Amino acid sequence: MGRLRLPASAHELMLVLLCAAGLFFAAFFPGILEQGGTAFVAATGQNEDPCLARWPLMTAGLFTVSTNVYVCRTVHRAIAVRKHNRGNRPSEREA
Secondary structure, three states, X not given: XXXXXXXXXXXXXXXXXXXXXXXXXXXXXXXXXXXXXXXXXXXXXXXXXXXXXXXXXXXXXXXXXXXXXXXXHHHHHHHHHHHHHHHHOOOOOOO
């Protein structure tokens, strides 16, 4: 069997998620402050009111998806380690 890779730590996961949340905030910040409203309306045909709601929703979605992927990878790795360790035990006949 190949080598088992270590999963990303929860600290690394949180760091990436916080950076992504900061980038989302930077992208939505002008809309939250309602800066450039006329240009936004001219470009999209929508007002800036939903910008304040979109940033937390996108961030929450990102955290949810990422956490689910992390849990699935951790469980999958635990199962793989058990199978790997079970295959390396000496059989009762050899002992």
